[in-house]
Every structure is written in C-alpha cells, then in structure tokens.
Amino acid sequence: MTLHLTAECNFRCRYCYAAPHAGGTMDAETAVAAINFARRVSAKQAPAQSLGVIFFGGEPLLQPELIRTTIRHCRDIESRTGQHFHFKLTTNGSLLDEEFLTHPLTRDVFVALSHDGVQPAHDYHRHDAAGNGTFNRLQPVIDRLLRHRPHAPVMVVTTPETVQWYADSVRFLFSRGFRYLICSLNYGCTWTPRHLDILQQQYAELADWYESRTEREEKFYFSPFDVKIASRVFPGSCLKERCELGRKQISAAPSGRLFPCVQFVGDGRDSEWCIGDVHTGFDEARRERLFRASSDEKQECAACAIRDRCNHFCGCLNRQATGRLDAVSPVLCAHEKMVLRAADRLARRLFRKRTPMFIQKQYNELYPLISMAEDHAAIASS
Amino acid sequence: MKCRKVRRYATPGYPTQAYLRGHPELLQWVPQRWRNNRVVLCVLGMVLPLLIARQAVADDAGDINATSLRVAPLFIHGDGRGSFGCVAVNPPVFLSEDEARQVVQDEAMAAGIAFEPDALTLKEVSLPVTDQFGFLKKRESGKQEDTGKTAPKTKTGDLVLDGFDSARNIAYEFVSRTDFNAWENQDRKMWCSASSYDLKDTANTLANGLAGSKGRSVVAIFYEPGAKAPEMAYPDNEATAEDRRAHWQQLKQAGKELGVQELREQVRDFLEWLKAQGII
Numbered sequence: 001m002t003l004h005l006t007a008e009c010n011f012r013c014r015y016c017y018a019a020p021h022a023g024g025t026m027d028a029e030t031a032v033a034a035i036n037f038a039r040r041v042s043a044k045q046a047p048a049q050s051l052g053v054i055f056f057g058g059e060p061l062l063q064p065e066l067i068r069t070t071i072r073h074c075r076d077i078e079s080r081t082g083q084h085f086h087f088k089l090t091t092n093g094s095l096l097d098e099e100f101l102t103h104p105l106t107r108d109v110f111v112a113l114s115h116d117g118v119q120p121a122h123d124y125h126r127h128d129a130a131g132n133g134t135f136n137r138l139q140p141v142i143d144r145l146l147r148h149r150p151h152a153p154v155m156v157v158t159t160p161e162t163v164q165w166y167a168d169s170v171r172f173l174f175s176r177g178f179r180y181l182i183c184s185l186n187y188g189c190t191w192t193p194r195h196l197d198i199l200q201q202q203y204a205e206l207a208d209w210y211e212s213r214t215e216r217e218e219k220f221y222f223s224p225f226d227v228k229i230a231s232r233v234f235p236g237s238c239l240k241e242r243c244e245l246g247r248k249q250i251s252a253a254p255s256g257r258l259f260p261c262v263q264f265v266g267d268g269r270d271s272e273w274c275i276g277d278v279h280t281g282f283d284e285a286r287r288e289r290l291f292r293a294s295s296d297e298k299q300e301c302a303a304c305a306i307r308d309r310c311n312h313f314c315g316c317l318n319r320q321a322t323g324r325l326d327a328v329s330p331v332l333c334a335h336e337k338m339v340l341r342a343a344d345r346l347a348r349r350l351f352r353k354r355t356p357m358f359i360q361k362q363y364n365e366l367y368p369l370i371s372m373a374e375d376h377a378a379i380a381s382s
Numbered sequence: 383m384k385c386r387k388v389r390r391y392a393t394p395g396y397p398t399q400a401y402l403r404g405h406p407e408l409l410q411w412v413p414q415r416w417r418n419n420r421v422v423l424c425v426l427g428m429v430l431p432l433l434i435a436r437q438a439v440a441d442d443a444g445d446i447n448a449t450s451l452r453v454a455p456l457f458i459h460g461d462g463r464g465s466f467g468c469v470a471v472n473p474p475v476f477l478s479e480d481e482a483r484q485v486v487q488d489e490a491m492a493a494g495i496a497f498e499p500d501a502l503t504l505k506e507v508s509l510p511v512t513d514q515f516g517f518l519k520k521r522e523s524g525k526q527e528d529t530g531k532t533a534p535k536t537k538t539g540d541l542v543l544d545g546f547d548s549a550r551n552i553a554y555e556f557v558s559r560t561d562f563n564a565w566e567n568q569d570r571k572m573w574c575s576a577s578s579y580d581l582k583d584t585a586n587t588l589a590n591g592l593a594g595s596k597g598r599s600v601v602a603i604f605y606e607p608g609a610k611a612p613e614m615a616y617p618d619n620e621a622t623a624e625d626r627r628a629h630w631q632q633l634k635q636a637g638k639e640l641g642v643q644e645l646r647e648q649v650r651d652f653l654e655w656l657k658a659q660g661i662i
Binding site: 191193217229232233234235236239288292295296297299300301302303304305306307308328329330331333334337344347348350351352354355356357359360363364365366369370373374376377 | 383384385386388390391396397398401402408409411413415416420421422425429433451452455456535583586590593594651654655659
C-alpha cells in the first residue's frame with residue numbers, strides 16, 4: 001500500500017508525474033483507514049506475509065508527524081495481531097534529517113533517495129521551488145543517509161537531455177557510496193534515434209564499468225543489467241514479477257481514493273483510473289478491467305523472440321509513453337532490446353571468466369543471505 | 383519510431399540456473415573477499431554443501447518440478463467470443479476438440495512436432511473459473527447478484543494437456559467450448575436461457591496461471607476462435623423449410639472454415655515463435 005501523504009513538494013522537478021498540485025494532504029484518519037483496508041486485503045490474499053507500506057508524495061517528509069502516526073498505528077496492529085509491517089519512503093532528500101533516520105519509530109524505514117547523478121544531470125531537472133538546482137544541498141544528505149542506511153537505494157531518472165551523463169552519473173553515485181542503483185528512463189519524453197545512439201554508447205561504458213567492478217569483487221546492484229541477467233538465469237522471472245496492475249500494489253491518494261499505481265494518482269480526482277476508496281473498498285469491476293487492459297497480450301509483442309524477458313507488460317510505463325495501458329512505447333521497445341543485448345554480452349564475458357562475484361550473485365540463491373552476513377560482520381568489527 | 387519484434391535472438395552465452403544441476407561445482411567459485419572473512423566462510427560452510435546436494439538431488443530425481451513451465455504468448459486470431467440464446471444476433475460456430483486437434487496436428491507435423499493426445503498432466507495448477515452467465519452479473523462490488531459472493535476468477539486443479547511431444551518437450555492446450563463449460567463457476571443460484579463465451583479471455587487467464595507453474599515443458603495455449611458466419615443473403619419469405627436448413631448449413635460451413643483458418647494462424651504463429659526462441 002502506497003500512501004500519497006501530500007500533493008505538496010518543495011521541489012519542482014521538471015519530469016515529475018506527481019508534480020505539486022491541489023490534491024491536498026492526507027489526514028490521519030484516512031491514513032489509518034488505508035492501513036486497515038490494506039490489512040483486510042492482505043489477510044485474504046497473502047495472510048502470512050509482511051505488509052509493505054510506502055510513504056510517497058509529493059514530498060512525504062513534509063508530513064513527518066503523519067508518518068509517525070501511521071507507523072504507530074501499524075505497530076499497534078502488530079502487537080495485537082502478529083501482522084508484520086515494513087516501511088519504505090521515497091524522498092527528494094531535502095528534509096531528511098538525523099531525527100528521522102534515528103527516531104525509534106522511523107529508524108527501520110527503508111529510505112530511497114531520488115537523485116540523478118552528476119551535477120549537470122541532476123540540476124537539469126531537479127530544481128527547488130525557486131528554480132535552483134539542488135545538487136549541492138544534497139551532498140551532506142547523501143553522507144547522512146548512507147551513514148545510517150548503507151543499503152539505501154538511489155533512484156535515477158534519465159531523459160534525452162541528460163542521457164549524455166548517464167554513465168558518469170552511475171559512476172558518481174557509486175563513488176558516493178550507493179550500492180543499489182535503480183535507474184530508469186523517462187519514456188514520456190521525446191527520444192530521437194540520436195538520443196538512443198547516445199544511450200547505447202552509455203550502456204557500453206556502463207557494461208565495462210560493471211565488468212571491472214564485478215571483477216574487483218565489489219557488491220552492487222545496477223537494475224538495468226541485473227534485471228535482464230536474472231531474466232535469463234531464472235527463465236520466467238520477468239513475467240512472474242511483472243506489476244499486475246491494480247493487484248499487487250495499490251496507491252491511496254490524500255483523499256483516500258485508490259489507484260492502481262503511483263503514476264495514476266495525479267491530483268486524486270481522475271475517475272478514469274480510480275479503483276475504489278479506503279473507506280468503501282475496491283470497485284472490483286474497475287480493478288479487474290484495468291488489470292485486463294494491462295495484462296492482455298500485446299499484439300505487436302506476441303511473437304517477439306525476447307517477449308518473455310521484456311518489460312512491455314508494465315501498464316504504467318505504457319501509459320506514461322503512449323497514454324494507453326495496452327499500447328507499448330516504441331522507445332521502450334528499442335530500449336529493452338538495447339539493454340538486453342548489452343546485459344547478455346556482459347554476462348557472457350563474466351561467466352566465461354567464471355568471475356566469482358558474478359557466479360555467486362547470479363546463480364547462488366542464498367547470495368543475499370551470505371552478503372548480509374558479510375555486511376553484519378563488517379559493521380560488528382567496525 | 384515503431385515497435386519492431388525481434389524475429390530471432392541467439393541463446394545467450396551464459397546458462398540458466400538449471401545448469402547447476404549438472405555442474406554444482408560452479409558455486410565453488412567464491413570471491414577472495416569471502417575466503418578471507420571468517421563469518422562468511424562459516425555461513426558458506428553451512429549453505430554450500432546444502433545447495434550443492436539439493437542440485438544433485440534434483441538432478442538424480444529428474445525432477446520435472448524443478449523449473450517453471452515456459453508458456454508461449456497467446457497468439458490472437460479470432461475474438462473468441464460468442465453468445466447463444468436471445469442475446470445472440472450471429473451465433474459463433476465452434477470447433478469440436480477433434481476438429482481443433484486435427485488442425486493443430488497438421489500444422490505441427492509439418493514442423494516436425496508430433497503431438498500425442500492427452501499425454502501430459504499438469505498437477506495442481508491455476509485454472510480459470512468461467513461464467514457463461516457473466517452478463518447477468520454483478521454489482522459494483524464485483525459480487526454475484528444471486529449468491530452475494532465475489533466470483534472466483536481461478537481455481538486450482540489438474541490439467542490434461544491436449545497434446546504433448548515428449549521428444550521435444552512441447553505441449554499445447556486448446557481452450558474449447560467444452561473446456562469453458564467444464565471450468566464453469568458452480569457456485570450459483572441463477573440461470574438464464576442465454577449464455578455467452580469469452581474463450582480468448584479464458585485462454586489468457588489460463589496462460590497467466592500456468593506461467594511460473596512447475597514443470598519443464600514449453601506450453602502453447604490456443605483458443606477457440608469463435609468465428610461468425612459471414613453475411614449471406616437470407617432465403618426469401620417463400621423459401622421452404624428445406625431451403626432454410628440448407629442455408630443454415632451453408633452458414634455453418636462458412637463459419638467453420640473461418641474458424642479453422644484462424645486456429646491455423648494461431649498454430650503457425652506459435653511455430654514461428656518456437657523457431658525464434660531456438661526451441662525448434
């Protein structure tokens with residue numbers, strides 16, 4: 001359950017799909033109702049699983065008290081019923097302080113930072129309300145975040161205007177200490193063949209970087225390559241983990257209306273994508289209709305040789321780029337082919353060399369456990 | 383810019399996880415930094431033998447459940463829909479299971495695939511729950527009007543696939559009207575003299591349900607195209623009953639030919655997909 005705590009934001013990022021608007025701020029009663037609703041759904045669909053709650057916005061840290069109230073409510077449920085919760089927050093970082101990172105209620109919140117990398121790339125889109133780039137003010141925030149959350153992921157968005165700095169940005173964020181690099185394209189932009197050529201060169205650079213870092217036995221996750229390699233090593237994983245629009249993840253707008261994904265919330269008034277309300281429950285017919293529209297086989301993709309390893313099922317990306325759930329963006333199509341080829345070539349090289357970190361990361365199902373043991377040992381010894 | 387399908391994609395030069403079954407020693411390639419770390423060595427000491435033993439056991443047993451089924455995409459030829467009763471203006475002409483089997487086998491044989499009927503059973507898989515009176519439903523809440531319950535969309539059960547080539551490990555299921563009726567939601571109190579079928583949607587649900595199920599085969603899901611007879615001039619008012627019967631037979635035959643052609647296209651697309659994947 002993603003809670004859109006507020007429609008307000010102190011940044012004015014140019015590509016933001018949830019840009020500040022008149023959607024208002026969620027009240028505590030709605031947040032509590034959303035959690036109770038999510039718990040009821042979860043009890044039916046996945047009773048034994050921990051329930052994930054994501055704090056989203058706008059900028060969610062504009063509402064720290066609401067976050068604490070929500071977590072308090074969840075902990076109360078936990079102590080009464082045994083239902084476990086885990087929490088995530090996606091932030092622009094500007095309000096991320098020591099108190100949030102260390103407070104007993106919020107110190108276990110998994111924090112993801114939105115950051116676009118080197119200064120020219122970051123400052124091109126990520127402005128504050130006065131229109132100034134925000135790169136410099138985030139430098140101490142990165143130190144603070146990684147000091148308390150060494151496994152915090154960074155979310156990078158690349159657009160045609162910033163694609164020339166893509167590889168530099170990834171290397172920069174890695175050098176700053178991030179080890180979970182979640183990188184995506186903004187498919188809503190106009191990508192020309194020239195931009196895609198640049199992107200291809202960037203991936204070639206990134207493949208070299210990935211190879212050398214892996215050979216140096218560094219642990220990291222670079223989503224574009226790692227997702228594609230996993231789709232080869234574990235056939236069918238790409239299809240199994242697809243979003244299932246409106247089923248696995250639900251977004252609650254500040255008003256309490258429910259939407260199938262964060263990108264559909266907007267100002268919370270768009271009835272076309274609304275699938276219910278936290279107080280009255282799902283509109284099952286709508287929910288099912290959206291899921292169907294998103295999951296139906298795409299004619300243009302059905303006979304494609306890489307269909308099972310491709311992200312063309314993602315209804316949010318399709319809507320972002322084409323305005324329709326069931327129409328695949330040509331840019332996404334071109335990108336998927338490009339990144340798949342780059343990832344497969346890279347993985348072939350690393351496998352042939354039997355690069356130990358590659359072998360363990362991709363083929364050992366217990367890699368996360370072993371890696372965690374190593375990290376804990378490092379923390380204990382320091 | 384347009385979406386362009388990839389016709390052929392070479393098998394990547396690194397293996398799937400199934401490779402571990404024959405080569406469990408692969409996991410002994412351990413980073414140096416782990417070798418120098420007592421805690422990690424301790425964890426590795428515990429888990430590596432287990433992992434390797436598990437792979438070996440899976441291999442010894444020829445464990446058919448060790449990996450996921452690979453389900454081909456649904457190849458769309460025909461809308462798969464039709465109605466009977468008062469709601470029907472132009473009822474579909476459905477193919478029988480035998481007619482469909484003949485079409486699939488003819489096409490597959492030409493590509494060197496020999497399907498044996500009903501030779502593979504998938505145990506405990508997700509099957510669609512169909513609803514031929516679905517047009518009567520439902521409240522906004524998604525609950526059935528008659529029982530007040532939310533209609534289930536899937537159920538768990540066994541599926542005997544219509545054809546299986548054990549040499550190539552390729553199987554198919556044709557979602558027919560018979561299947562649709564067999565998967566019908568039994569929990570209802572309301573019936574109607576009209577009924578409707580959405581075989582394409584049913585096939586889609588089946589394909590989604592099978593994706594990720596245990597097994598090692600490649601499975602195609604074909605569906606009844608639900609072809610409608612083309613428009614033909616009706617017999618005039620003075621036509622005899624015999625004329626009308628002949629007219630209906632003509633319509634039925636034309637509809638069936640169209641259905642056969644659409645199913646044939648589904649199978650041809652599947653064969654093309656198998657080639658593109660390097661499976662045949």
